Amino acid sequence: MLQGQRITGLIIRDSRLRWPVATDLPARLQGRQVEALKRRAKYILIRLDQGGLVWHLGMSGSIRVVTADSAVQKHDHIDLLLDSGNRLRYNDPRRFGCFLWCANPSRHPLLADLGPEPLGPDFTGELLYRRSRGRRQPVKSFIMDQKTVVGVGNIYASEALFEAGILPHRQAGRISRQRYALLSEKIRRVLASAIEQGGTTLRDFLQADGRPGYFRQQLAVYQREGLACRVCGQTVRSRVIGQRASSYCSHCQH
DNA sequence: CGAACGACCTGCAGGC
DNA sequence: TGCCTGCAGGTCGTTC
Numbered sequence: 001m002l003q004g005q006r007i008t009g010l011i012i013r014d015s016r017l018r019w020p021v022a023t024d025l026p027a028r029l030q031g032r033q034v035e036a037l038k039r040r041a042k043y044i045l046i047r048l049d050q051g052g053l054v055w056h057l058g059m060s061g062s063i064r065v066v067t068a069d070s071a072v073q074k075h076d077h078i079d080l081l082l083d084s085g086n087r088l089r090y091n092d093p094r095r096f097g098c099f100l101w102c103a104n105p106s107r108h109p110l111l112a113d114l115g116p117e118p119l120g121p122d123f124t125g126e127l128l129y130r131r132s133r134g135r136r137q138p139v140k141s142f143i144m145d146q147k148t149v150v151g152v153g154n155i156y157a158s159e160a161l162f163e164a165g166i167l168p169h170r171q172a173g174r175i176s177r178q179r180y181a182l183l184s185e186k187i188r189r190v191l192a193s194a195i196e197q198g199g200t201t202l203r204d205f206l207q208a209d210g211r212p213g214y215f216r217q218q219l220a221v222y223q224r225e226g227l228a229c230r231v232c233g234q235t236v237r238s239r240v241i242g243q244r245a246s247s248y249c250s251h252c253q254h
Numbered sequence: 255c256g257a258a259c260g261a262c263c264t265g266c267a268g269g270c
Numbered sequence: 271t272g273c274c275t276g277c278a279g280g281t282c283g284t285t286c
Contacts, residue, residue, distance in 0.1 A: 018262075018282080042280080059279040060264080075264090094263045096280060110282090137257060146281070153280065223278095243259065245278080 002082070007032045007048070009081035017077060018058065018098045028101055029053075029080075038106065041114050041150035045105040052105035058096025064089050115149045118191050123149055125181030132172040132180070139175055140168035141242040143187065152187060154244050156194060158222045160187040167253045168246045169239065193218075221247040 007029045015021040022028075032048040039045065044055040057063070066079075066089045073091060078099055080088040090099065102108045116122035131148055132139075142148055144157045152160070161168050163186040166179060175183075197218075220230055225238035229249040238247040 016263095018280095056280085058263095058281090093265075094279080096263070135256075141257085144280095154278085242257095 002034050002037055002046075002088075005034050006083040007034070007080060008083050009079075011079040011081070012077070013072065013079075014075075014077045017092060017095050018056075019100065021078065021099050022101060025099075025101055040106065040111050041117075041146060043108075043111065045108075047105060051101060051103050054098070054100040054102050054105050054108045054110065055090075056098045057090075058092055058094060058098075060094040061090065061092035061097040064091070113147050115145075115147050118149050118151050118187055123184060123188070125177065125184040128180040128184055129175075129177040132175065135172040137172055138169045138241045139166060139172045139183075140244075140246055142172035143183070144242070144244075149187070151191065154246075155219070155222050156187070156190050158247055159220060160190045162221045162248060162253060163190060165253050167250070168248050169241055221249060223247065 008031075010026040010029045012021050012023075012025065015023070028051065029048070032050060034046060035049055036047040037044070038047070042056055044053075044057075046053040046055065066087050067085065068087065070087075070089070075093040076089055076091050077095075078090040080090070082088070090097075100108070116127065128143070128148070132142055135142055140157050140161060143152050143160070144154065158168065160183065164179065164183040166175065166183060221236050223245075224236045225245075225247050227236050228234070229236050229252060232249065232251045234249055234251040236247050236249055238245055240246065
Protein backbone atom coordinates (compact mmCIF):
# COMPACT_ATOMS: atom_id res chain seq x y z
CA MET A 1 0.00 0.00 0.00
CA LEU A 2 1.62 3.17 -1.21
CA GLN A 3 -0.90 5.51 0.32
CA GLY A 4 0.21 6.91 3.68
CA GLN A 5 3.86 6.06 3.15
CA ARG A 6 6.60 8.61 3.41
CA ILE A 7 9.23 9.11 0.72
CA THR A 8 12.72 8.77 2.15
CA GLY A 9 14.64 9.46 -1.02
CA LEU A 10 14.88 9.37 -4.77
CA ILE A 11 17.71 7.90 -6.81
CA ILE A 12 17.99 9.04 -10.41
CA ARG A 13 20.27 6.67 -12.31
CA ASP A 14 19.33 7.84 -15.76
CA SER A 15 17.38 11.05 -16.18
CA ARG A 16 16.85 10.58 -19.91
CA LEU A 17 13.15 10.02 -20.40
CA ARG A 18 10.65 11.77 -22.68
CA TRP A 19 11.54 14.85 -20.70
CA PRO A 20 14.66 14.90 -18.53
CA VAL A 21 13.96 14.13 -14.88
CA ALA A 22 14.36 17.37 -12.90
CA THR A 23 17.55 17.43 -10.88
CA ASP A 24 15.79 19.01 -7.91
CA LEU A 25 13.34 16.11 -7.58
CA PRO A 26 15.20 14.26 -4.81
CA ALA A 27 15.12 17.40 -2.65
CA ARG A 28 11.47 18.06 -3.42
CA LEU A 29 10.35 14.52 -2.62
CA GLN A 30 12.44 13.91 0.47
CA GLY A 31 10.16 13.47 3.48
CA ARG A 32 6.90 13.89 1.55
CA GLN A 33 3.93 11.71 2.40
CA VAL A 34 1.77 9.96 -0.21
CA GLU A 35 -1.82 11.11 0.20
CA ALA A 36 -3.55 9.58 -2.81
CA LEU A 37 -2.91 7.49 -5.87
CA LYS A 38 -4.97 8.00 -9.01
CA ARG A 39 -4.95 7.22 -12.69
CA ARG A 40 -6.07 9.35 -15.63
CA ALA A 41 -5.70 7.88 -19.12
CA LYS A 42 -2.28 6.21 -18.95
CA TYR A 43 -0.92 8.66 -16.40
CA ILE A 44 -0.27 7.64 -12.80
CA LEU A 45 -0.98 10.59 -10.50
CA ILE A 46 0.52 10.60 -7.04
CA ARG A 47 -0.71 13.32 -4.70
CA LEU A 48 1.71 14.17 -1.92
CA ASP A 49 1.28 16.36 1.17
CA GLN A 50 3.04 19.02 -0.90
CA GLY A 51 2.69 18.78 -4.68
CA GLY A 52 2.82 15.45 -6.43
CA LEU A 53 3.96 13.38 -9.38
CA VAL A 54 2.77 12.77 -12.92
CA TRP A 55 4.17 9.43 -14.04
CA HIS A 56 3.72 7.76 -17.42
CA LEU A 57 5.25 4.42 -18.41
CA GLY A 58 5.31 5.14 -22.12
CA MET A 59 5.03 1.92 -24.05
CA SER A 60 7.78 -0.14 -22.47
CA GLY A 61 8.03 1.16 -18.92
CA SER A 62 7.45 -0.91 -15.80
CA ILE A 63 7.61 -0.47 -12.06
CA ARG A 64 8.71 -3.20 -9.72
CA VAL A 65 8.79 -3.27 -5.95
CA VAL A 66 12.32 -4.05 -4.80
CA THR A 67 14.54 -3.76 -1.75
CA ALA A 68 17.82 -1.89 -1.44
CA ASP A 69 19.90 -4.97 -2.21
CA SER A 70 18.09 -5.85 -5.45
CA ALA A 71 20.46 -5.88 -8.40
CA VAL A 72 20.07 -2.94 -10.75
CA GLN A 73 19.11 -3.94 -14.26
CA LYS A 74 19.56 -2.39 -17.64
CA HIS A 75 17.26 0.62 -18.15
CA ASP A 76 16.48 1.05 -14.45
CA HIS A 77 16.02 4.82 -14.40
CA ILE A 78 14.64 5.75 -11.00
CA ASP A 79 14.21 4.36 -7.48
CA LEU A 80 11.54 5.92 -5.27
CA LEU A 81 12.51 5.07 -1.70
CA LEU A 82 9.78 4.53 0.86
CA ASP A 83 9.86 4.36 4.63
CA SER A 84 8.63 0.77 4.51
CA GLY A 85 12.10 -0.10 3.24
CA ASN A 86 10.75 -0.98 -0.18
CA ARG A 87 11.49 0.90 -3.33
CA LEU A 88 9.55 1.48 -6.50
CA ARG A 89 12.05 0.86 -9.27
CA TYR A 90 11.12 2.33 -12.62
CA ASN A 91 12.54 0.65 -15.71
CA ASP A 92 11.96 2.08 -19.18
CA PRO A 93 13.94 0.69 -22.13
CA ARG A 94 12.50 2.98 -24.79
CA ARG A 95 12.38 6.06 -22.60
CA PHE A 96 8.95 7.10 -23.84
CA GLY A 97 7.73 7.56 -20.28
CA CYS A 98 7.98 10.57 -17.98
CA PHE A 99 8.42 11.31 -14.29
CA LEU A 100 7.36 14.86 -13.52
CA TRP A 101 6.80 16.87 -10.40
CA CYS A 102 3.70 19.09 -10.36
CA ALA A 103 2.14 21.35 -7.73
CA ASN A 104 -1.24 19.79 -8.53
CA PRO A 105 -0.89 16.60 -10.59
CA SER A 106 -4.53 16.26 -11.57
CA ARG A 107 -4.37 19.74 -13.12
CA HIS A 108 -1.22 19.14 -15.10
CA PRO A 109 -1.44 20.61 -18.64
CA LEU A 110 -0.81 17.15 -20.10
CA LEU A 111 -4.22 16.10 -18.79
CA ALA A 112 -6.10 19.21 -19.82
CA ASP A 113 -7.44 18.11 -23.20
CA LEU A 114 -7.95 14.41 -22.57
CA GLY A 115 -11.23 12.83 -23.58
CA PRO A 116 -13.31 10.60 -21.30
CA GLU A 117 -12.22 7.29 -19.82
CA PRO A 118 -13.42 4.50 -22.15
CA LEU A 119 -14.75 2.41 -19.26
CA GLY A 120 -16.40 5.35 -17.51
CA PRO A 121 -19.94 6.69 -17.81
CA ASP A 122 -19.05 9.67 -20.01
CA PHE A 123 -17.92 7.56 -22.93
CA THR A 124 -20.90 6.86 -25.16
CA GLY A 125 -21.75 6.36 -28.79
CA GLU A 126 -23.51 9.67 -28.68
CA LEU A 127 -20.26 11.37 -27.70
CA LEU A 128 -18.41 9.73 -30.59
CA TYR A 129 -21.17 10.74 -32.95
CA ARG A 130 -21.22 14.37 -31.83
CA ARG A 131 -17.46 14.82 -31.79
CA SER A 132 -17.03 13.25 -35.19
CA ARG A 133 -19.38 15.54 -37.10
CA GLY A 134 -17.51 17.41 -39.79
CA ARG A 135 -14.38 15.34 -39.26
CA ARG A 136 -12.78 14.04 -42.40
CA GLN A 137 -10.06 11.96 -40.81
CA PRO A 138 -10.24 8.15 -40.79
CA VAL A 139 -12.35 6.76 -37.95
CA LYS A 140 -9.37 4.81 -36.68
CA SER A 141 -7.34 8.00 -36.22
CA PHE A 142 -10.37 9.61 -34.63
CA ILE A 143 -10.77 6.97 -31.91
CA MET A 144 -7.01 6.85 -31.30
CA ASP A 145 -6.99 10.61 -30.69
CA GLN A 146 -6.70 11.09 -26.90
CA LYS A 147 -8.99 14.10 -27.17
CA THR A 148 -11.79 11.82 -28.38
CA VAL A 149 -11.34 9.07 -25.82
CA VAL A 150 -8.24 7.95 -23.92
CA GLY A 151 -6.62 4.54 -23.84
CA VAL A 152 -7.39 3.30 -27.33
CA GLY A 153 -4.04 2.46 -28.92
CA ASN A 154 -3.32 0.78 -32.21
CA ILE A 155 -4.10 -2.76 -31.13
CA TYR A 156 -7.45 -2.06 -29.50
CA ALA A 157 -8.57 0.42 -32.16
CA SER A 158 -8.02 -2.22 -34.84
CA GLU A 159 -9.82 -4.90 -32.85
CA ALA A 160 -12.78 -2.74 -31.84
CA LEU A 161 -13.32 -1.61 -35.44
CA PHE A 162 -13.29 -5.22 -36.56
CA GLU A 163 -15.80 -6.18 -33.88
CA ALA A 164 -18.02 -3.28 -34.90
CA GLY A 165 -17.72 -4.16 -38.60
CA ILE A 166 -16.37 -0.72 -39.53
CA LEU A 167 -13.52 -0.16 -41.99
CA PRO A 168 -10.70 1.76 -40.31
CA HIS A 169 -10.25 4.22 -43.17
CA ARG A 170 -13.90 5.27 -43.26
CA GLN A 171 -14.34 9.01 -42.69
CA ALA A 172 -15.24 9.67 -39.06
CA GLY A 173 -17.79 12.33 -39.92
CA ARG A 174 -19.75 10.03 -42.19
CA ILE A 175 -20.53 7.27 -39.74
CA SER A 176 -24.03 7.01 -38.33
CA ARG A 177 -25.11 7.47 -34.74
CA GLN A 178 -26.18 3.86 -34.65
CA ARG A 179 -22.82 2.56 -35.78
CA TYR A 180 -21.05 4.73 -33.21
CA ALA A 181 -23.29 3.25 -30.53
CA LEU A 182 -22.05 -0.18 -31.56
CA LEU A 183 -18.44 1.00 -31.81
CA SER A 184 -18.44 2.52 -28.32
CA GLU A 185 -19.79 -0.76 -26.99
CA LYS A 186 -17.06 -2.73 -28.76
CA ILE A 187 -14.30 -0.40 -27.56
CA ARG A 188 -15.45 -0.97 -24.00
CA ARG A 189 -15.75 -4.71 -24.50
CA VAL A 190 -12.35 -5.09 -26.15
CA LEU A 191 -10.58 -3.02 -23.48
CA ALA A 192 -12.31 -4.77 -20.60
CA SER A 193 -11.46 -8.15 -22.05
CA ALA A 194 -7.83 -7.18 -22.66
CA ILE A 195 -7.47 -5.93 -19.09
CA GLU A 196 -8.96 -9.17 -17.81
CA GLN A 197 -6.36 -11.16 -19.73
CA GLY A 198 -3.43 -9.07 -18.57
CA GLY A 199 -2.99 -7.07 -21.76
CA THR A 200 -1.37 -7.97 -25.02
CA THR A 201 2.17 -9.28 -25.17
CA LEU A 202 3.98 -8.29 -28.35
CA ARG A 203 7.66 -9.05 -28.33
CA ASP A 204 8.97 -7.77 -25.01
CA PHE A 205 5.93 -6.45 -23.17
CA LEU A 206 5.23 -8.18 -19.84
CA GLN A 207 2.89 -7.63 -16.94
CA ALA A 208 4.12 -6.23 -13.63
CA ASP A 209 4.68 -9.72 -12.29
CA GLY A 210 6.74 -10.71 -15.33
CA ARG A 211 4.06 -12.85 -16.97
CA PRO A 212 2.96 -12.13 -20.53
CA GLY A 213 -0.49 -10.80 -21.36
CA TYR A 214 -2.83 -13.24 -23.02
CA PHE A 215 -5.05 -11.02 -25.11
CA ARG A 216 -2.92 -11.72 -28.14
CA GLN A 217 -4.51 -15.14 -28.50
CA GLN A 218 -7.83 -13.60 -29.36
CA LEU A 219 -6.71 -10.87 -31.72
CA ALA A 220 -8.89 -10.97 -34.80
CA VAL A 221 -7.03 -8.70 -37.20
CA TYR A 222 -4.15 -6.95 -35.46
CA GLN A 223 -0.84 -8.24 -36.89
CA ARG A 224 -2.71 -10.94 -38.79
CA GLU A 225 -2.14 -9.48 -42.25
CA GLY A 226 -2.15 -12.20 -44.90
CA LEU A 227 -3.84 -14.72 -42.60
CA ALA A 228 -7.40 -15.93 -42.87
CA CYS A 229 -10.05 -13.90 -41.08
CA ARG A 230 -11.23 -15.91 -38.10
CA VAL A 231 -14.83 -15.16 -38.93
CA CYS A 232 -15.16 -15.43 -42.72
CA GLY A 233 -11.86 -16.91 -43.87
CA GLN A 234 -11.04 -14.10 -46.26
CA THR A 235 -7.46 -12.81 -46.18
CA VAL A 236 -6.85 -10.06 -43.61
CA ARG A 237 -5.51 -6.93 -45.28
CA SER A 238 -3.43 -4.06 -44.01
CA ARG A 239 -2.77 -0.47 -44.93
CA VAL A 240 -1.13 2.49 -43.28
CA ILE A 241 -3.51 4.94 -41.63
CA GLY A 242 -2.10 7.89 -39.73
CA GLN A 243 1.37 6.35 -39.98
CA ARG A 244 0.20 3.20 -38.24
CA ALA A 245 -0.29 -0.25 -39.69
CA SER A 246 -3.99 -0.96 -39.76
CA SER A 247 -5.36 -4.38 -40.52
CA TYR A 248 -8.92 -5.21 -41.35
CA CYS A 249 -11.15 -7.70 -43.10
CA SER A 250 -12.80 -6.18 -46.14
CA HIS A 251 -15.55 -8.78 -45.99
CA CYS A 252 -16.50 -8.32 -42.33
CA GLN A 253 -15.92 -4.55 -42.21
CA HIS A 254 -17.73 -1.90 -44.24
C1' DC B 255 -9.43 25.14 -35.84
C1' DG B 256 -8.45 20.23 -37.86
C1' DA B 257 -5.28 17.20 -39.79
C1' DA B 258 -0.86 15.22 -41.08
C1' DC B 259 3.47 13.94 -39.81
C1' DG B 260 8.18 13.96 -37.68
C1' DA B 261 10.46 12.86 -33.63
C1' DC B 262 11.81 10.25 -29.76
C1' DC B 263 14.20 5.12 -28.54
C1' DT B 264 15.34 0.28 -28.21
C1' DG B 265 14.74 -4.55 -29.18
C1' DC B 266 13.69 -7.67 -32.29
C1' DA B 267 12.89 -9.86 -36.90
C1' DG B 268 14.12 -10.38 -41.42
C1' DG B 269 17.24 -10.06 -45.29
C1' DC B 270 21.75 -10.46 -47.12
C1' DT C 271 27.76 -15.41 -37.73
C1' DG C 272 27.13 -10.65 -38.08
C1' DC C 273 25.75 -6.51 -40.00
C1' DC C 274 22.14 -3.44 -41.73
C1' DT C 275 17.47 -1.98 -42.22
C1' DG C 276 12.83 -1.54 -41.00
C1' DC C 277 9.25 -1.73 -37.87
C1' DA C 278 6.61 -1.39 -33.51
C1' DG C 279 4.59 1.39 -29.86
C1' DG C 280 2.31 6.41 -27.24
C1' DT C 281 1.90 10.98 -27.71
C1' DC C 282 3.93 15.54 -27.93
C1' DG C 283 5.32 19.32 -30.84
C1' DT C 284 5.54 21.45 -35.25
C1' DT C 285 3.80 22.58 -39.60
C1' DC C 286 0.44 23.09 -43.08
